[in-house]
Structures are given as C-alpha cells and as structure tokens.
Amino acid sequence: xxxxxxxxxxxxxxxxxxxxxxxxxxxxxxxxxxxxxxxxxxxxxxxxxxxxxxxxxxxxxxxxxxxxxxxxxxxxxxxx
Amino acid sequence: xxxxxxxxxxxxxxxxxxxxxxxxxxxxxxxxxxxxxxxxxxxxxxxxxxxxxxxxxxxxxxxxxxxxxxxxxxxxxxxxxxxxxxxxxxxxxxxxxxxxxxxxxxxxxxxxxxxxxxxxxxxxxxxxxxxxxxxxxxxxxxxxxxxxxxxxxxxxxxxxxxxxxxxxxxxxxxxxxxxxxxxxxxxxxxxxxxxxxxxxxxxxxxxxxxxxxxxxxxxxxxxxxxxxxxxx
Numbered sequence: 001x002x003x004x005x006x007x008x009x010x011x012x013x014x015x016x017x018x019x020x021x022x023x024x025x026x027x028x029x030x031x032x033x034x035x036x037x038x039x040x041x042x043x044x045x046x047x048x049x050x051x052x053x054x055x056x057x058x059x060x061x062x063x064x065x066x067x068x069x070x071x072x073x074x075x076x077x078x079x080x
Numbered sequence: 081x082x083x084x085x086x087x088x089x090x091x092x093x094x095x096x097x098x099x100x101x102x103x104x105x106x107x108x109x110x111x112x113x114x115x116x117x118x119x120x121x122x123x124x125x126x127x128x129x130x131x132x133x134x135x136x137x138x139x140x141x142x143x144x145x146x147x148x149x150x151x152x153x154x155x156x157x158x159x160x161x162x163x164x165x166x167x168x169x170x171x172x173x174x175x176x177x178x179x180x181x182x183x184x185x186x187x188x189x190x191x192x193x194x195x196x197x198x199x200x201x202x203x204x205x206x207x208x209x210x211x212x213x214x215x216x217x218x219x220x221x222x223x224x225x226x227x228x229x230x231x232x233x234x235x236x237x238x239x240x241x242x243x244x245x246x247x248x249x250x251x252x253x254x255x256x257x258x259x260x261x262x263x264x265x266x267x268x269x270x271x272x273x274x275x276x277x278x279x280x281x282x283x284x285x286x287x288x289x290x291x292x293x294x295x296x297x298x299x300x301x302x303x304x305x306x307x308x309x310x311x312x
Contacts, residue, residue: 017193
C-alpha cells in the first residue's frame with residue numbers, strides 16, 4: 001500500500017530554513033506572509049489493509065521518521 | 081590495580097569523520113581506544129567507556145543522528161548506558177544521543193544558517209560530574225566547534241528542570257548557534273551520559289591552540305578505568 005507522510009516543523013518552532021526561503025522569495029518580488037519548510041516521505045508498505053498500514057506508519061513516525069519535539073506529521077494513505 | 085590502559089570504545093558510523101582523531105586523543109590521555117563498526121551488536125567485553133564521535137553519520141539523512149540512533153551498535157550503547165557505563169557524545173555523537181532519547185532535547189540548524197568553525201569559550205556550569213571533575217566550576221575552556229546543526233532545543237519546562245538539576249554542564253560564553261540558554265553540553269539525569277557540540281578531541285595539545293579538551297577526555301578515561309576496576 002502506498003502512503004505519504006508529510007512532516008512539518010511544529011507551530012511555534014523556529015524554522016530558519018523557512019525564513020531563508022521566505023527572504024529569497026521576497027527578493028524575487030513575491031509577497032509572502034510566511035514560509036515553512038518540511039519534508040515529504042513516500043512509503044510503500046506491506047499491509048493487510050488500511051488500518052494495518054496506518055498503524056505501521058504511526059510506529060514508523062514515532063520510531064524514526066519524525067522527532068515529536070520539533071515536528072508534526074500527517075499520514076495520507078492512497079485510496080483511503 | 082591493573083596496569084593495562086582502560087578500553088574506550090569509539091563507535092564508527094558510515095560518515096563519521098572524527099573517529100580517528102578521537103582515538104588518537106584518547107590514547108594521548110591514557111586510554112586504549114577500540115574502534116567499533118556501527119553494525120556490531122556488541123561492544124568489546126572490556127569496554128570501560130564509550131565515545132560517539134563527530135561527523136555526518138549516514139550523510140545526515142532525515143535528521144542529524146536519526147539513522148545512527150537505530151544502528152545495532154547503538155543498542156549495545158543503550159545497554160551499556162543502562163548499566164551505568166559512561167558515554168560521551170561529541171557533535172554528531174551528541175545529536176545521536178538526543179535522537180536516541182538518551183539525552184533530552186534535540187539539535188537544530190544553527191539560527192544563522194551557517195556552518196560555524198572556530199574556537200569558542202565554553203563555561204563549566206557543573207564541575208561535579210563524571211565528565212567535568214577535572215575542571216573547576218566557572219572555568220572557561222577553549223574548544224573548537226564545527227557544525228551546521230548545533231542549536232540545542234527543548235521546551236521551556238524541560239529546560240528549566242535540566243538547569244535546576246545541574247544537567248546543563250557546559251554553556252557557550254557567547255551566542256554561537258542560537259542554542260537555547262547557550263547550551264553547549266548536556267548530561268542525563270543519572271549522570272553517566274553526556275553530549276557536547278564542541279570537540280575536545282581537537283584540543284588536547286597546545287600546538288592545536290588549546291589543550292582544554294584533554295580535561296574532559298581524561299575524565300572519561302578516569303571513569304573507564306574505575307568501571308573496569310569495579311567490574312574486576
């Protein structure tokens with residue numbers, strides 16, 4: 001089953017990368033309020049169904065894919 | 081008393097690049113360094129202390145230290161730490177300890193988004209630890225830093241608790257990277273695991289600009305020696 005994990009810097013967490021991108025976009029003439037830079041991880045997981053896939057992805061996020069101190073995440077399952 | 085030098089295991093991950101400097105520096109202060117490859121599941125039996133060296137383990141993929149935190153050798157380091165064994169993480173080693181949850185908080189990109197590479201003054205905030213007992217309280221050590229992701233961060237409540245318990249062992253005397261409270265080095269609650277961003281292994285000879293790092297490494301060797309004697 002195909003899944004996508006969207007990882008974002010948590011609200012209130014300083015994101016220097018996002019700030020740098022924001023500054024560069026302004027230099028290009030864009031009017032931007034804020035930019036935050038996160039990460040997208042595509043995972044193809046062997047699972048018996050949607051619930052199983054989601055459970056496995058939650059564990060992946062907890063054990064490796066994200067750091068809960070600074071990141072939030074969203075799991076999207078294909079077809080779910 | 082054993083005449084043999086105590087063994088300090090230096091874990092080598094793909095992308096570690098201070099492992100050999102660390103081994104050299106540890107030997108210079110009286111240890112027998114043992115390089116341990118990341119996919120080893122056991123540390124050498126006679127290990128008295130562990131050093132996690134600097135570098136860019138696994139290319140800093142995902143988050144600095146995150147991939148290394150799940151390496152087989154880190155399971156062995158976790159067991160060693162759980163038994164009270166002294167563990168010191170330097171730079172990437174500090175990042176690995178945080179990602180392994182052996183130390184609180186996390187290392188984030190420097191606030192100036194620039195790699196910093198210079199000698200910095202670092203103040204000893206707690207000299208009553210296994211790692212800083214050769215220093216005196218308030219002593220200013222000159223140690224080199226070289227990192228892009230060295231801004232230590234934790235939530236305010238965690239930070240206040242750590243400071244109150246004396247776990248913030250080293251602070252930069254100036255703002256180096258945006259680290260919360262200028263934290264440069266951190267101890268776990270039990271007092272046997274420490275991480276720091278500056279590099280003691282690059283400062284063990286006055287020829288290199290400072291020998292202050294030798295104070296920290298020699299203390300690690302002391303701890304390794306005591307552990308070996310206790311076990312014997």
